[in-house]
Amino acid sequence: MIEIQHLSKRFGKFQVLRDVSLSCAPGQCIALIGPNGCGKTTLIKSILGMVLPTSGSIEFKGKDIAKDYHYRHQIGYMPQKGRYPDNMTIGQVIEMIKDIRGSKEALDEQLIDEFGLHDILEKRMRTLSGGTTQKVSASLAFLFNPDVLILDEPTAGLDPLAAEILKDKIVSEHQKGKLVFITSHLLSELDDLVTHVVMMQEGEIRFHMPTDALKASTNTSSLAKAITHVLKQDHVQ
């Protein structure tokens, strides 16, 4: 579904992505992990077209994304830190994104319902807490029933109840056969969600393998332990 080939990105002196190639298929739920500054965010932004690659290409369903922005109709993105115009209300923000999308398909308002946003549609964005803002971001990401979900630290800042609602939603969407990208520091959270792990280091992909295979190869029972194991091995070497 998403084919990344030989992607490189340089910001001035810094080589942020080095010859990254990655192939993702529908039905996968991919955890994108790695230390700070490893290029995770740049990779996500490249897929979203926010960062323009120095070299290499990204294809979405067989089409080069550099040529046509319409592929973004099929992507729902939840940013790590959402910020919206101060004086817009929640209702207006949702309304505006609906306007931009112009989507005629049925909307998925499940998260809006479950987060209870309907009751606070008149509140201005400036007055919202970080958690509530994240709820709005999450709701927007799922609203248009996209084939691909890109979630950057989705549960950070959410209260446990809301985080649980969101996780359930991710699972159910994944089960519908959608491709889900998640970056998170909380490896334990990802354990029961993800099918694949992509580990990045210094702009390169360290490995990309199914979770089960990773656990088997490291002989561990949880994702967190598997990753720790890999990192320790590195350290020894």
Add this chain to the structure above:
Amino acid sequence: MFNKIQRFIVADILKNRIVLAYTLLLGVLAWSVFSLEDDSHKGVLTLLNIVLLTTPLVSIIFTTIYLYNSSEFIELLLSQPIRRARIWTGLFFGLFFSLALAFIVGAGVPILLFVTGAKAIILLVMGILITAVFVALGFLCAIISRDKARGIGIAILLWLFFSLLFDGLVLFLLFQLSDYPIEKAMVGVSALNPIDLARIFIILQLDVSAMLGYTGAIFKDFFGTGLGAAIGFGLLCLWVLVPYLVSLRMFVRKDL
């Protein structure tokens, strides 16, 4: 489709406290100027100074800050299926419309009530054009630097340059080159500063007696004619278009 973004941005900015304060400030100044001065002619001149000072300042600083504060929002917009140019255009028109509206409500209404004829229209049109120019320059400031503080610094410097330093430089040159016939060159020099252009336009309308002597004659010959006025107007439009298009080009190629 950019109409939609722009509509929401206008709605957002019109509720902004700074814009409300700006409208109020212009309104209070204009009303007090016109009701304190017994003749509206003098009122217009006083207002001209206010307009040429505050409008550029508020337009450029507010635009720059608003764009920096919207960076995450712009990212969110970028993740949506929409062309980059449309986002930028939407932002531009959103900002321009709201600030122009603030100007029209604050200063325009008293101008139309107290001033008659072509003067009022010219004053209004120039105020709106100056707003557009400095919104465009604000876009340039915000895109040139990733750092917010630096961007706002550039904006303040630009404002200071166009409203004060440029004219100081002109004055200095005038005295340095006073032995040469530089009057015609001065027409050209004035085109390099949108505030000067607007000022000369309004003065030719309002206070013809101000443009005296040989220099005045040259300016009147040039800007007083239909063609000169059209060229002056065109130059001001260029002052909107060029900074905006440069910023647009940079935005389309920018990594966010």
Add this chain to the structure above:
Amino acid sequence: MHTMCPRLIKIVLCTLMTGLLMHVGISRSLHVGSGHPYVSVKEGIAAADQGDTVIIHAGTYKEGNIIVDKTITLMGMDWPVLDGQLKYEVLSVKANNVVVTGLVIQNSGHASLDDPGGIKVYDSRGVHIIGNRLKDNFFGIYLQYSKHCIIKDNIVKASGTEEQQIGNGIHCWKSDSLQIVGNTISGHRDGIYFEFVTGSVIWRNIAFDNIRYGLHFMFSNDDAYITNLFRNNGAGVAVMFTKNVKMFNNTFEDNWGDAAHGLLLKEISDSYIFNNRFIRNTSGIYMEGTNRIIVEKNIFKANGWGMKIQASCMDNVIRQNNFMQNTFDISTNGSLVLNTFDSNYWDKYEGYDLNKDNVGDVPYRPLSLFSVIVEQNPPAMLLYRSFIVTLLDRSEKIIPTLTPDNFIDQVPLMHVIPL
């Protein structure tokens, strides 16, 4: 008186009748025109005796130079036209107490050497030129070495474009005790020109669209001009090398141009400028080498400069005038100020009046720094009303450094003087 009237009319009628019947020289009327006793004006004048009236009937008379050398009345009926065919001086008056009235005089010669005029008065006294129309003459009405003449209610019109190709409307030279009243003069070089003319009055004239000055005074002392209108003349009005002139109730307006002034004063002293209106002139009054003049109760409105006072002026008093909407109220090219400003209304004054006596509590400095800058460097006008100029002017007002200290109105008025 009431009973006298019919008798008087009878006497007049009798005299006329006897005059006609007896052909004796008391006072006759000689009629000129086709179908009248005399065909040409010259014949009529030749036949006339002292005191006679030559009545010229409608028609165009192209008789070259017509000379009036005896005391007669030359009267037009139904606007007869005397045409100089662009070659001749039309009417030359060379006798005392001649009356010229009701004539259309046009197309005098344009040779500039002997200054041909529509009507030229030579060395005469008591000549009355009243109610004539002068069109496209080189000089309109020209008086030299003449005294006690009245030039009244004439319309003097030309359509000159170049100074060299046109003379003055009413030109007076080396004359005395003239009355120039109610004339309308346009399109000439100077509307009214006075050189070595004394003891004369110019009253209720209108001079507009003249190429140079509406009124031009040179070496003419002890004159007055009152209630005239000078509009849109090339360079306004000039009063030069003169003393003791009274200028009352005149209006100077729309005198625009690089070297135009409402009123140009040059080398003049001991004069009085009272109750005039200076409106929309490049400079209302331009003064050079002017001494002991009183400028009182005038209105200076919407001029580029209200007054330009050059450094060569001294002991002038400027009091109780209204200065309104001028770009600059006052400017000067020097730093020495020997003139007095007193009790004027300045619309740019920003002081206050705590004791409500209609006098501002802080003095007003009418000279702005920017006007000094523009005086030195005219193109600096480009920066008019810019922020930097406002800033400079403000700081100068608070701490005067470059403008002369004593250029000051100590008692500026708070309200417009009703004039």
